[in-house]
Each structure stands twice: as structure tokens, then as C-alpha cells.
Amino acid sequence: MRRLALNQKTTNRWSVQEAVDGCVRAGLEWIGLWREPVHEAGLATSAQLVADAGLKVSSLCRGGFITALPGPERDAALADNRRAIDEAAALGTDCLVMVVGGLPDGSRNLPGARARVADGIADLVPHAQQAGVRLALEPMHPIYCADRGVLSTLDEALDMASPFPADAVGVVVDTFHVWWDPRVEAAIARAGERIASFQVCDWITPLPPDALLARGMMGDGHIDFQALRRHVEAAGYDGPIEVEIFNADVWAADPDEVVALMRKRYEEHVLD
């Protein structure tokens, strides 16, 4: 249970204060934060709340969205990513989750968008290294390729990370995004010390109508979490295991009950 982390998105209605209190009530040691609620609470206040509660921050979500064509929009996105790096450092986590972004409006040039992600990462690495923060590239399920993340496989994320030191650019292994990949075991082994975050949630069917809110609680769907956790551990990762669930029903439920259920399902489906 010491590795279990509540990603704040799972209890979407909770503020930083409420999520911190909820973690303490549930006996958790780790919390994954999101920038929007951190901004609402204030960065320094958020860092203080977490520290006072004795929690550790497993990751900050999220940087990224760097697929825009060169110009003011891209410049603004890169500047915002530099701020996100600084925020991660201020919150005491070295893991900034990067959701790289989809195709620009009207564009069908997927290789072009992917090349701009690679350029953007290169642009951000010096600032990240200076701040002691790792850019954690998150391959997204191909369902999101067009509109959220053009990085579609763990291998692709590793290819993109490979020009940089492992402590500057890592990858996120999120079960929802990678479970289907016939190469997932080999890619996780290849990832090794690049694994910056391990996130869990389930793939449920029928897929909920809103694709963005399609993730399920562990055990409600089709993913073999124990197998994926073993692969990740065999690759050398022993950090926090974050539960991040985008789901309207989960968000509508009582957050304390969601956290209790998360603990139970983690024990039953993720641990041995």
C-alpha cells in the first residue's frame, strides 16, 4: 500500500486541500497533482499543504500540447511548459507528465506533428535539467491520436526520449494507454530506467460515450494489471503506482468512497 498514489483527477471535484486531507484519511503516502487545482490553491500553498500532511508528490499533470506549427501559439505552449517544469520543482516532484497534443486544427500531417513534439522536447530539456525535473512522455491510446496525443506507443515515446539522458526525459506507462500493444512487454523492458511513472486504470466496455471519460476502476474492465506491474518492476521501476481515472460515474460518487474502492481494487487487482 506504500506505493499507491491518488492522482487528483480520480477525485476530480476535490481541491488540493481536500485531496490532501482525503489521502491522509485513507493512509496514502503519495498524491499526483494537476496544475489547474494547484493554480486555484496557489503554488506555494499547495506545496505547503502537501508537505505539512507528510505526503510526497508522485507527479504533476501536465505539460505538453506542443504540436502547434511554429509561431506565437507554439511559443506560448513552450513558455507554459517551462512554467510547468518550475511548478513541478516547487511541488517537490521530479516527474512532469507530458501529454504531447494532437493534430493542429485542419492538419492531417501526423508525421509533421510528431516531429514538432521531438523539437519541442529538445527545446525544453535544458530548462528541465536545470530544474531537476524529468519530462515524462506519455504515449496515449491511439483513440486520442487525433486530438490529444500523437505519441501512440511506448516504443515511439522511447525513440523520442533516446537522444536525451534518462534523468531528463522519461516515459509514463499508463495501463489504459498501453495494455493493447502487442509489444508492450518488450517495450517496458526496453524502457528500463526511463520509466518515470506507472499509472493504472482499466479499459471498460462498452466504451462510455465520451471517449475522454472512458476509463474505469481497476477490475471493472479487461486489463491484466498484475502482468503489467510485474513487467514494470522487472524493468527496475519501484516508484509510486498512481491511480488516474477519468470517468463521469467515478467523479459523481463520494470521493472518500472512491478512494476506499481504489484501495480495495488496487489490493485485489494490481498487487499479487
Place this chain on the structure above:
Amino acid sequence: MRRLALNQKTTNRWSVQEAVDGCVRAGLEWIGLWREPVHEAGLATSAQLVADAGLKVSSLCRGGFITALPGPERDAALADNRRAIDEAAALGTDCLVMVVGGLPDGSRNLPGARARVADGIADLVPHAQQAGVRLALEPMHPIYCADRGVLSTLDEALDMASPFPADAVGVVVDTFHVWWDPRVEAAIARAGERIASFQVCDWITPLPPDALLARGMMGDGHIDFQALRRHVEAAGYDGPIEVEIFNADVWAADPDEVVALMRKRYEEHVLD
């Protein structure tokens, strides 16, 4: 325009007779048939209707769904696939599209399901060879991995096809299923003479609520059809290009207008 094929599913409410007549009215030379409407019309009658109209059958959809555990359900599925092979031969097409099936109810063993697909293909190949029909393995978009098709990439389909002669086991390149794959260009080149069918439809956002009916008319979404068509042609494929669209709005529209729009969009977005 001589390569354009109407897959019957695009005009879902049309019977075989109506679809054949619609193709003739639109000046098409190819039609892709589905087993259910063929059964309704009768196999011999369907073959006669197509022949009398001077059309060629680009493919029969579909065989597959062979992921069940050993037992009566699996035996029945394999027997049904043998009938599908015979039906393809009777309709004068050498291309039987194989949608391999998802995880059995309650199972989370994805590698196991994939292994049973490989076993099932091996079981079916002799019958297919005898009938002169090629099993065309269709990698499905990972959105369908749990419930429709555990073959998720073109590379995986090619790995599964590789023990068998290319004229016995081929692959389907369907733009909707493969467009996101960072390895798609390399995998299409690798496929070469294994390419048994090239199908086109678009990936649209926001994704419609029913994931099964999420496909769009070419030009309505994010796929670069010309690039994929060029890759397929560079790999040596010069057969029919089938338009297969599962979409409630397309199905609700007047089928003749759908065919007219399909012709127009094919010219604008698929051809050079």
C-alpha cells in the same frame, strides 16, 4: 474510379440486389459484400446478381471471431469460418476479411487470445487453400482490442501471417485501423504481396458516442489518405479500394447520395 469499391456496409440498409443496382447506377465495378445480407438473398442468387450486373466482388466480410477457449464454441466458430471460405469462393472473391474477435467474457488474458487466433488460422489455412480463398487478417484499431479484434497492428498481423504462403494468408490495410501507427509506412512496405485488401474511411472527432459506429466519410476527419494509398501502391498493391463506413448518420442518409458523395470524396481525398 475503376478501383473504387462500395463495401455494402456503407449503405447498410441496402439488400444485395439494391447494392448491386446502386453500384451499376454509380458506374462502379467493384462491390464488397457482407455475409448477413448475402444469406438473406441466398448465396447462389447473390453470386448471380453480381455476375449479371458485370460487377466483381472485392471482398467478403467477414470471417473470424476465433478467440474462444477450446470447446464447442470454438469448434462452431471454426466451422462457420469454413462456410465463410466456401461462400467467398462461390461469390467469386479470393478475399475473406478476418475480424479475429476480442477477449472471451471475463478473460483478461490477451496473449492467450492472440495465441488462439494463430492456432485458428493454422486450422483454417488448408480449407482456404483448397477453396482458393485468402484469409485476410484485419488488424483493428486498439479501441476494439477488448471486444472485436485482438490483432492491433499491421506488424502483428504480418507476424501471424508469416508462417503461411502469401496467397493463403494476407492482411487488410484499413486506414481507420492503422492510420495512427508510427510504424505504418514501414509495416505496409513489409506487407508487400500480403496486402489482400485496402479499405478507406476516416477518423473523426469528436468520436461518436457508439465506438462501433465511429467511422467517417473520407475528408470529414484526420486521415491523410493519399499518403497511405501511395504507401500501399509502393508495396505493390493495385487492387480495389473499398469504402467501408460504419456511421449512423451515413446509414440514415439516402444510399444513392452516400454513393455519390463517396465517389466525390474518393476523387478529392484518396486519388492524387
